[in-house]
Amino acid sequence: MSSRRFVSSTMSVLTCLSAIVAVLPLLLILGFLLVKGASAVNLDFFLHLPKPVGEPGGGVANAIVGSLVMIGLAVAVGLPIGISGGVYLADSRDRHLPWAVRFIADVLNGVPSIVVGIFAYTLVVLPMRRFSALAGGLALGFILIPIVLRTTEEMVRLVPNALREAGLGLGIPRWRVTLRIVLPAARAGILTGVMVAVARIAGETAPLLFTALGNRFWHQGLDQPIAALPLQIYAYAIAPYDDWHRQAWAGALVLITLVFLASLAARVATRGRTIAH
C-alpha cells in the first residue's frame, strides 16, 4: 500500500472517529434522561401542581399548560409575519429590500435568546409593570419569526412556476393565485418550518426568565406570571433537594420527548413529498 493511500485511509478513519465522538454526547444525554427521569414520570406528573419541598409527588401540569399557552401566543404573533414575509422574499423583484430582509433574518436567528428576553422586558414588562405570559409569548414569537420566514421562502420558491402561470392564465388575480394555489402547494414544507420553530422555542428558557418569570400555580390570565416547563426544570435543577432533582430529570425527559416529537412531525410532513418540478 502506497503512503498516499495510507494517508487517505487514515483520514477516513479519523474523520469517522470524530463523527462518532460528535454524536456520543447525544446518546449519553438520552441514556441519562431515560435512566434518571423515567422512574419519576407517571400520570400524577402530568396532572398535578408542584408540591412544596419535602412533600413527595406532585407534577408539572401547570408548567406544561404554561408552555403550550406561550407557544400558542408565539405562533399567533410570529406566524402571520413569518409566512407573509417569506412569500414576499420568494416573489419580490425588488433589488435591495429582499437581500436586506434575508440578511437581517439570518442575523436575528443568531441573536442570543437572552437578549430577546431583555427586548420583550423593555417592550411589555416595563410598561405593564409586571411579568406576564404575554411578554414570554412575545419573546418566543420574536425567535420564531426568522425561522418561519426563511423556510417559507425556500418552500414557496420550490413551487413550480407552471402552477402560477396556469392560475394567472385562467384570469385569477395574483393574490388569489398565491393564497389558493402557491401556498397550498408549499403547505407541507411550510408546516415543517413551523414545527422546527416550535421545537426550538419549546425548549427556550433564557428569554422567559424575566418575562414569564414562572409560577407554581395554574395560570391566571395572560397579564400574569406563568409557569413554563424549561423554567421549572431550571428551578428544580439548581435547587439543593434530591427530590427536586428527580423532578428535574423527569421534566427534562418530558420536554425532550415533546421537542423530538415536534422535530419528527416536521420530518414526516415532508417525507416523500418533494414538490413536483
Added chain:
Amino acid sequence: MLVASVSQAGTADTPPPARVARRMGIGFGDRLFGLGLTGAAWIVVLLAVALITALGWEAREAIVKFGWRFLFTSSWDPVQGRFGALPFIYGTLVSAFLALAIAVPLSLGAAIFLAELAPGWIRPPIAFLIEMLAAVPSVVYGLWGIFVLVPWLRDWVEPFLASSLGFLPLFQGPPYGIGMLAAGVILAIMVVPYITSVSREVLLAVPGSQREAALGIGATRWETTRIAVLRYGRSGLVGAILLGLGRALGETMAVTMVIGNRPEVALSLFAPGYTMASVIANEFTEATSEIYVSALVEIGLLLLLITIAVNGLARLLVWSVGGPASGGRE
C-alpha cells in the same frame, strides 16, 4: 410579470365596462396584498432596529455614567453602585474559544466524513443524530452538565490534567468540576451540531466537477477532499465556525448552570467564572436599583452587537460558497 402582462393584454382593446371594473378590482386586490407582504418584510427590519434601540435606550444611564471604563474595570459591586463588565467579557470569550478549540476539529472531521468519505448508507442516520443533538434544549444540557459532566470532570479529567499538564497555569488550582472548563466542554458539545451541519452543507455545495478533476489526475479520496473540496469551500467553512462562535458567545442556560458564576478573572480553567449571558440570567430579576438594571442591559447590548458582527460576517462567508438561498441556517 410576463404572465401578468399577457392576461392584461387580452383586455387591452376597448374593454366592456364590466371588464374594466373587474380589472380595477384585480389591481386593487393585488396592490393591497402586495402591500401586506411588503409590510411584513418591513416589520422584520423594524424589529431589528427596535431591538437595538430599546436596549440602547434602557442602557443609556450606565453608558453615560461609566463610559468606556465599563469594558475595562472588573469591580462588580451592586451595593456600592460600581459596575465593570471585564470579568464577564473575559469569561464569555474564554469559554467560547475553549469550546471552539474542542469543537472545530471534531465538527470539521464529522462534516468531511459525512459529505465526502463515508459510505452512502451511513450518512443519513449520522446526519439525523447530529440534527437531534442540535434540537436538545439548552436547559437539558445544563441539567446533564450539573449532574453528569461536572462530577466526571472533577473526579477524572481535572486531576488527570493537573498531574500531566499541571506545570501550565491553565491547569492549576483545586479541581471543583464547576468552572470554566465545564462551561467550555458543554458549549463544545452544543456547537458541534451547528458547525457540523453548516460545514456539511458548504461541502455539499462544492461542485462535483472539482472532485472529478482531482480524481481524474489520480488523487486519492483524501487528496481530492483536501485539494479540491476544502480549498474551494474554505470561506464557507470559516463562516460555519463563526456561526458556532456566535452560538457559543450567546449561549446562556447550560453555561450558567456549570460555570460557577463568580465575577473574577482567573487564569486557571479549573476556576469558576462568569459570562455576559449568565450574569443577565442570574441577576436581572434581582436588580433593584435603576443603574443596576441599566448596567445589565448594557451587557446585553454588548452581547447583541458582538453576535450581530460575528453572525453577519459568518452569513456573508457562507453565502459566498452556496448563495443566500442555500444553507447556512441552523
